[in-house]
Amino acid sequence: MEVSAFSFLNQEDYNNNNMVDQDINNNGNNPIMKTTTDFDTESSDKAAPSFDEILATFTHNNWAVDTGFDSFTNQIPQPINDYVDNSHGSSSFSDFKDNKNNKRSRKETPESSSGQHQQQRRLWVKNRSNAWWEQCNSPDFPEDEFRKAFRMSKSTFELICNELDSAVTKKNTMLRLAIPVRQRVAVCIWRLATGEPLRLVSKRFGLGISTCHKLVLEVCSAIKTVLMPKFLQWPDENKLNEIRSEFESISGIPNVCGSIYTTHIPIIAPKISVAAYFNKRHTERNQKTSYSITVQGLVDPKGVFSDVCIGWPGSMPDDKILEKSALLQRANNGALKDQWVVGNSSYPLMDWLLVPYGHQNITWTQHAFNDKIAKVQEVAKEAFGRLKGRWSCLQKRTEVKLMDLPVVLGACCVLHNICEMRGETMEPELKVELFDDEMSPENPVRSASSMQARDQFAHNLLHRNHAASHDLYFVGQ
Template sequence: MNTGDNCNRRMEEGFSNQNDEESCCSDRETKKQDLNCIVEQNDESHEEKSVTESTRKKKTRTVLELQSDSQDYCSEIEGTDRVKRRKSLVREAAASGQGQQRRLWVKDRSNAWWDECSRPDYPESEFKKAFRMSRSTFELICEELNAVVAKEDTTLRNAIPVKQRVAVCIWRLATGEPLRLVSKRFGLGISTCHKLVLEVCAAIRNVLMPKYLQWPNDDGLRGIKQEYETTSGIPNVVGSMYTTHIPIIAPKISVAAYFNKRHTDRNQKTSYSITVQGVVDPNGVFTDVCIGWPGSMTDEQVLEKSALFQKAKNGGLLDGVWIVGGSGYPLMDWVLVPYKQQNLTWTQHAFNEKIGEIQRVSRKAFGRLKGRWRCLQKRTEVKLQDLPVVLGACCVLHNICEMKKEGIEPELEIEVFDDETVPEDGIKSVSSSNARDSIAHNLLHHRFAGTSFL
């Protein structure tokens, strides 16, 4: 009984378990089908969204292309209208101006001051005060430079007249005024004024220097020797030589070479300079110049670098004649300098006095040079490479003024102070030393010297 019941019970449990498994499988199949439906629905929804997005982008692109085409079309129309209006305005301006074109791109500046100075009735004294020379001398310079300085008018603008070009240069040299002030005074641009100064200075040096600053011919040398001998008693003197320094802004290259080593009671500041060596006749006219060597060089070194030294050494230019120099130069066969040792004799003192009279001629000439052209007294804005041209022009203009007897106002003339470094080897030849002793003896013997000591 018990055994049969157990068997029946197991059979019922087996059938029950089989039914449960079949039910579970059926549920899983149903779920799979549901999931597949959901995935298919999602795929369909994604495809629909992609199609919608693509359509929207195409529509946006089409709208943008239409807008761009519309803008291009409008721009073409506006550009055409603008060109037409501009051409119409040009035709109207040409018709109303009768062929004259307005200088619309040139800044309007006032040149009233120069217009006033250039009037024929402008006072001569005021003109000379402004330009350091009379109107006739100024016009002579303009006439000499006309062929080189003059420019032609263009379709864009009228050329600056020759007189105004020369006036800009001379005013700048005479006053040392900054370019921005020169620009306002003459109604020109700053860069234009700077260019004019360099162009006119170059023209003066190239055109006028061969005519107004040159070594004298034989007749000229005879006259110079006679004048110097009349005033000093020293024969065969053909020039008075001096070297001055022109202050500059410290250069960026080789700055030590331009350092002025001459620190004295009058010169205690650190300064940089270039040198100007000049030989002058009895009237203070330069007959030779050497410009541009660095300020650290001594007078002797500058002399040895000069063309005058090379001509005297190789060409015999100065055979049998003297150029008088100061204590900074050595005694040479053609350079006559004062006695430099202490405890001088009566004869040597007397000789030095007469040498000093000749040397003062060149000192005063340099004083007038710097007084006329005030740009030489201050550190200039001119570039170092352009300075020799500017300084050469100043020397030429000085000569023209001296030759034309253009006096200088006393308050403008200055006294130059260029302290001389005495060379270690002050005597270059025994023959020159003997010649100097002979000149000193003859001066005292013929009572040309020594009278101030009696």
């Protein structure tokens, strides 16, 4: 299943070279490229400059221009600072060559002719301990402690490592040994599970901060490429029959193939298109400026995702996200014919999308129908609660760049499916209660036939419940 991702970034091209050229042309020469000399052309009491002095000045200026010196800075390039002594004015061309040769000789010889020892550069490597990971990787490490750290059992972790082995394995080099596959996967999963900053991930696993960041992105990309087609896909006909049967047992509504929900993931304010990611409802409720991107998901009765759409900005309402998603394209292609997807009041009523009655002063029949719809919708909401609870990185603003975030969020959805399919339990204290605000769409009803079908469902559910209550009454007698 392909993740629909949208970064909403605007790219602009800048050409500073034209600005630099224009500045140089307007002034006749580069104003920063002036060097101090011992002579003054306006003074008649000083001797004319020597050929060496003129040549040295010419050489310094052209070096600065050829090395691409930025005219917007007020610093002299390092190559010129190395060879120009401003305290004595300009230097001759022979002095320039002598200084250059002296520097080269000092680099080549560890000790000068005067016997003074020259300090040599050394490669400094920080010693890091990976004792914590070695303990977790031990066969004797307790199962409960492992599940608490990685949100899954050892067997599930082993399954993921085996699936990703060919995609994340690296070869040893002459300089260093490659990081093992299990450690690579563990860095990514622990980072997603805890949401801890990279500096703490570095301490846990005995790796560099940049290395941990790179491993997280590489493993998430491998999860999207290798595991998503296996564990996050549209169900086949046999699976759809099971889904429809289970949803009907929950709500009494036939032919329901999924429950749809959209949640928000907090992010740091982006540098581009800030207003697009501004989350007005979260800001008003929490009294704190909030920015977010969205995750739309369709789940089955067990809370497993069968379709996700990730990455649209937080200011976009749920119905607009649906219009941009692959799920709408799937419905337009006939994949949802004679089937229903159940959503909340943030979605419009469509030929294949069933939502509760949203107007005021609803009847008892319509109220009973809304209660049944709420049971189906609760399945999706609880699934997203387990998603955010299991992967705590979704609850806080992350260090991941906005353009890389859809891949990370997609990996969380795939790992969620694996845990749900394998019956992985989650600690009660990790449960997250969602507060995503529902916004009514501009056009809440987009299908007249669906209005009639909804009314018929409401009528049948009300009478069926009355009949069941009547039977129970006589049984009790």
